[in-house]
Amino acid sequence: MLFNSLEFGLFLPIVFILYWFVTNNNLKIQNCFLLGASYFFYGWWDWRFLSLIILSSFVDYFIGVFLISENQEKRRKLLLMLSIFVNLGLLGFFKYYNFFIDSFTDSFTFFGSTINSNRLSIILPVGISFYTFQTLSYTIDVYKKNLAATKDIISFFAFVSFFPQLVAGPIERATNLLPQFFNKRKFDYAKSVDGLRQILWGFFKKVVIADNCAVYVNNIFENYTTYPSSLLLVGAVFFAFQIYCDFSGYSDIAIGTARLFGFNLMQNFSFPYFSRDIAEFWRRWHISLSTWFRDYVYIPLGGSRVSSIIKIRNVFIVFIISGFWHGANLTFIAWGLLHALYFIPLMLTGDNRNNTGNIAEGRYLPSIREFFQILITFSITVIAWIFFRADNITHAVDYIVRLFTNTFYSGSVLSFNGEAFLLGKDFIIMIFIILLILVEWIQRDRKHGLSFNSERLVSKISRRILYFIIGISIFVFGNFEKTEFIYFAF
Amino acid sequence: MKKFIVQIISYFLFLIFFILIGAKFTSNHVKKRNFKNFETESNLLILKENKKYDFLFMGISHARNFSRHKNHLRLDTVLDMSFINIAQGGGLCGVNEQYFYLKYFYQNRNQTNQVVYILSPPMLFHEGLTTASKTFDFEPFEFDFFFSYLFFNTRSKTQRLYSYVNSKYTLEWINHQPTSFTKNQTFLTNLDSAKVTDGLNSTYKQGLDQLHFDSNSIIIDQTIQLINTNNSSCILIIPPALFGKWNGHNETLEFAEKMKKKYGVKVFDYSESVLDPKYYYDHHHLNSDGVKFFSSKYLLPIL
Numbered sequence: 164m165l166f167n168s169l170e171f172g173l174f175l176p177i178v179f180i181l182y183w184f185v186t187n188n189n190l191k192i193q194n195c196f197l198l199g200a201s202y203f204f205y206g207w208w209d210w211r212f213l214s215l216i217i218l219s220s221f222v223d224y225f226i227g228v229f230l231i232s233e234n235q236e237k238r239r240k241l242l243l244m245l246s247i248f249v250n251l252g253l254l255g256f257f258k259y260y261n262f263f264i265d266s267f268t269d270s271f272t273f274f275g276s277t278i279n280s281n282r283l284s285i286i287l288p289v290g291i292s293f294y295t296f297q298t299l300s301y302t303i304d305v306y307k308k309n310l311a312a313t314k315d316i317i318s319f320f321a322f323v324s325f326f327p328q329l330v331a332g333p334i335e336r337a338t339n340l341l342p343q344f345f346n347k348r349k350f351d352y353a354k355s356v357d358g359l360r361q362i363l364w365g366f367f368k369k370v371v372i373a374d375n376c377a378v379y380v381n382n383i384f385e386n387y388t389t390y391p392s393s394l395l396l397v398g399a400v401f402f403a404f405q406i407y408c409d410f411s412g413y414s415d416i417a418i419g420t421a422r423l424f425g426f427n428l429m430q431n432f433s434f435p436y437f438s439r440d441i442a443e444f445w446r447r448w449h450i451s452l453s454t455w456f457r458d459y460v461y462i463p464l465g466g467s468r469v470s471s472i473i474k475i476r477n478v479f480i481v482f483i484i485s486g487f488w489h490g491a492n493l494t495f496i497a498w499g500l501l502h503a504l505y506f507i508p509l510m511l512t513g514d515n516r517n518n519t520g521n522i523a524e525g526r527y528l529p530s531i532r533e534f535f536q537i538l539i540t541f542s543i544t545v546i547a548w549i550f551f552r553a554d555n556i557t558h559a560v561d562y563i564v565r566l567f568t569n570t571f572y573s574g575s576v577l578s579f580n581g582e583a584f585l586l587g588k589d590f591i592i593m594i595f596i597i598l599l600i601l602v603e604w605i606q607r608d609r610k611h612g613l614s615f616n617s618e619r620l621v622s623k624i625s626r627r628i629l630y631f632i633i634g635i636s637i638f639v640f641g642n643f644e645k646t647e648f649i650y651f652a653f
Numbered sequence: 654m655k656k657f658i659v660q661i662i663s664y665f666l667f668l669i670f671f672i673l674i675g676a677k678f679t680s681n682h683v684k685k686r687n688f689k690n691f692e693t694e695s696n697l698l699i700l701k702e703n704k705k706y707d708f709l710f711m712g713i714s715h716a717r718n719f720s721r722h723k724n725h726l727r728l729d730t731v732l733d734m735s736f737i738n739i740a741q742g743g744g745l746c747g748v749n750e751q752y753f754y755l756k757y758f759y760q761n762r763n764q765t766n767q768v769v770y771i772l773s774p775p776m777l778f779h780e781g782l783t784t785a786s787k788t789f790d791f792e793p794f795e796f797d798f799f800f801s802y803l804f805f806n807t808r809s810k811t812q813r814l815y816s817y818v819n820s821k822y823t824l825e826w827i828n829h830q831p832t833s834f835t836k837n838q839t840f841l842t843n844l845d846s847a848k849v850t851d852g853l854n855s856t857y858k859q860g861l862d863q864l865h866f867d868s869n870s871i872i873i874d875q876t877i878q879l880i881n882t883n884n885s886s887c888i889l890i891i892p893p894a895l896f897g898k899w900n901g902h903n904e905t906l907e908f909a910e911k912m913k914k915k916y917g918v919k920v921f922d923y924s925e926s927v928l929d930p931k932y933y934y935d936h937h938h939l940n941s942d943g944v945k946f947f948s949s950k951y952l953l954p955i956l
Binding site: 183356359643 | 654660661672812815818819
């Protein structure tokens with residue numbers, strides 16, 4: 164079920180009412196209900212793939228239980244390996260099988276011989292990259308004794324399949340989310356209202372900005388050879404906002420929805436395009452994934468307490484895996500590699516933790532230095548996003564070359580879809596992007612774009628007008644054609 | 654909790670109210686331009702109440718073509734009869750929405766002696782027409798139309814209703830003006846077989862889909878019942894095409910003959926009636942001279 168679908172519009176209020184009015188007296192029943200609702204939510208897409216979630220949940224639940232009673236380190240390690248094998252095995256088969264087969268046959272072709280490839284027509288199960296990482300984190304934490312394994316099977320299954328974050332994150336840690344299933348939830352008015360605001364803001368980002376940008380981005384990336392560099396620049400910048408608004412919008416809806424049910428999910432994005440360097444960008448972008456890689460890959464590899472050479476190796480490993488996690492294509496690996504190259508100089512000079520505080524704290528505007536830092540960071544991420552969006556490496560490289568070498572402006576081709584550029588809907592999208600930047604700048608020390616507190620000089624009436632304007636904008640300018648969320652494919 | 658739920662409901666009601674009022678406002682603005690049947694593809698812009706017509710056209714582009722480019726006035730002259738055209742071209746709708754338009758026509762206490770249903774074979778086989786979401790984008794927002802459709806049994810209803818209201822906020826709608834295109838004088842010189850083959854292949858991408866044909870046949874059957882209960886008579890016409898018979902022609906004709914037996918409707922197969930390329934602006938749409946020729950030679954004797 165997509166968040167921006169009528170089905171979800173009906174599903175959410177029904178589940179909300181049953182959750183608080185019918186099942187609230189008994190925690191076990193309430194958790195059972197959440198589990199059923201989550202499976203229904205997922206099964207709406209394709210019920211057959213529920214079996215994978217159930218399998219993954221079963222394996223990690225029982226491994227967790229065995230880990231409690233097992234004291235022999237060798238056996239404990241074996242159990243951990245089994246969990247890693249099953250989860251990464253599922254992920255590897257469904258997401259990467261054809262990629263490896265193709266790479267294998269391509270390498271033979273490169274050396275002048277040909278072999279028959281056994282490609283399979285595999286459907287990528289929605290959200291598999293997210294829930295496998297979530298269950299893996301549970302087993303690793305139990306193995307490391309950071310978390311006590313649970314025997315409450317319903318709570319555990321509900322934790323793995325919790326519908327708000329099931330298909331596109333945030334990738335929750337068992338240490339944060341699982342205990343919330345053990346305690347009785349109470350309806351909190353302020354929390355729920357804030358959750359609704361976050362949902363509203365998420366929808367705005369997703370359907371008004373991301374989905375509309377996608378129309379232009381697809382056109383520009385498809386016909387990039389015919390456009391001047393000014394339009395290629397627009398395509399790349401629009402994609403940066405598309406991917407941000409698509410994914411962070413989805414996370415906002417997920418976090419806001421969870422709050423309606425009394426759950427707190429971790430913040431997944433913290434206004435990343437205001438980052439002053441690439442290290443700060445990675446502390447603000449897809450936080451649940453980057454901290455996952457930090458805790459379960461980077462630190463076990465030795466982290467930063469090793470020699471410079473090993474540190475560099477570790478950074479490359481983490482960024483390349485991170486790129487590969489996003490999709491089975493060399494373009495994603497190139498994207499990760501590029502980020503590693505951006506990051507390493509900062510790490511080697513010890514500047515990677517220079518910008519940990521809020522930007523322009525106590526000021527309305529950034530300093531000139533900060534402004535240029537933000538601009539440079541944004542520009543290099545835009546270059547990297549070209550790899551992320553391109554069909555293959557050649558496409559990306561050619562796009563970048565043309566971006567810097569084509570005529571900057573050519574009136575005769577500065578139009579698409581039959582209308583001159585900046586005179587159609589694209590102009591409205593630009594206005595919305597500016598609005599997004601303004602709102603997020605004002606709210607940069609808060610959890611999301613519409614998070615208000617009473618101390619703020621924003622009166623109740625002006626807030627309501629703002630919600631109303633956003634609601635109208637979603638209806639009037641939202642793109643409600645059936646488009647998949649970009650991150651569903653990961 | 655109570656306060657929370659009341660606030661959410663109020664927010665949505667307030668939002669829906671303003672959105673619909675806004676749509677009504679822009680619609681009234683456009684309606685002031687007093688459109689005629691041949692000046693717009695919209696039906697609601699020209700549909701009145703308590704009107705009586707000699708006949709009504711329904712179908713897809715082949716039927717709409719009798720009004721486009723001021724052909725409507727040409728038919729008026731040739732036939733000397735009053736008529737309304739509620740057909741929808743441009744891939745906007747299929748048989749179910751045509752049924753809905755006709756129902757709405759009758760609901761507004763309008764009458765017609767005859768209904769001329771132009772039965773183009775692709776209409777019965779093509780899935781795209783049953784799911785097209787922009788069907789009502791050029792219709793003014795009317796509360797009764799909106800709510801009637803809300804309770805109408807059809808596919809892609811939500812997308813259509815969303816698109817219906819949403820389109821009222823576009824510049825394309827607000828600037829909608831009566832078309833000034835007076836005559837379609839484009840004509841063909843010969844039949845281009847390669848073009849016809851390509852065209853037929855793209856029209857019937859899924860082949861002759863029996864499932865769609867069956868469900869659309871049921872709706873046409875219901876349409877004929879609706880026509881009969883409103884004391885109109887029905888004429889089914891398979892329209893002319895330069896290449897003669899469409900794929901699925903035999904199935905369509907067979908179905909029409911079945912309707913003839915069941916309800917006593919009149920059936921005319923005119924698929925090969927006009928084979929001169931000078932009467933076509935493409936391989937299956939008549940130009941203005943073609944419309945005049947066809948109506949005087951084939952429509953006049955049967956109406």
